[in-house]
Amino acid sequence: MAALSSGITGVLTSVVLVGGPLGVLGLVLGVVGLRTAKRTGTGRAVAIAALVTSFLAIAMSVLLAVGLAWYANHTQECYRPDSFRQYTQCVQQQLSGS
Template sequence: MAPGLTAPKNGLATAAMALGVIGLLTSVVFIGGPLAVIGLILGIAALMTAKRTGVGRGKAITALVTSSLAIVVSGLVAVFMVWYANKTQECYQPDSFHQYAQCVRQHLNGN
């Protein structure tokens, strides 16, 4: 490459990949889900741009994969939290943490 020239970049792919990775890392605390949805949308747009320009395809695919995984993990965490809350709803007014833990243990063991 000649001096002074820079390689073409796909900023959309970089942003999408960053959102996908951050979404995956934070998917267990529900923040990752919305970030991953945005990352998925940007990843699709980045992949279309990469087809046209030939730049950023790897980052766009990484964004799609990490964003998809983050959405799945966030969904599974949400389902688990709803299941757990439903299973242990009688335990939410204990007098102490020990009573709460004992109540949860009883409900999860089916007693």
């Protein structure tokens, strides 16, 4: 159950990059749960659900981190604007290639 909770919380918090470490924790606990389920014969479905949600949390966090790094790389000249309007204009110019 802890593995599934970690996986679900990881998916929900992957937007703020906290989901990655929680996903890893859920992945480890899910593997332990899967081994326990093999030995006892119960809980296999919960362990598999935990592994899936944990993997999703890790994948979403990695994709978000890559996206943020790409965005920061393409808009680094826009970080010192005098106004928000100048910032948005700069970002639009940088992303459109103008």
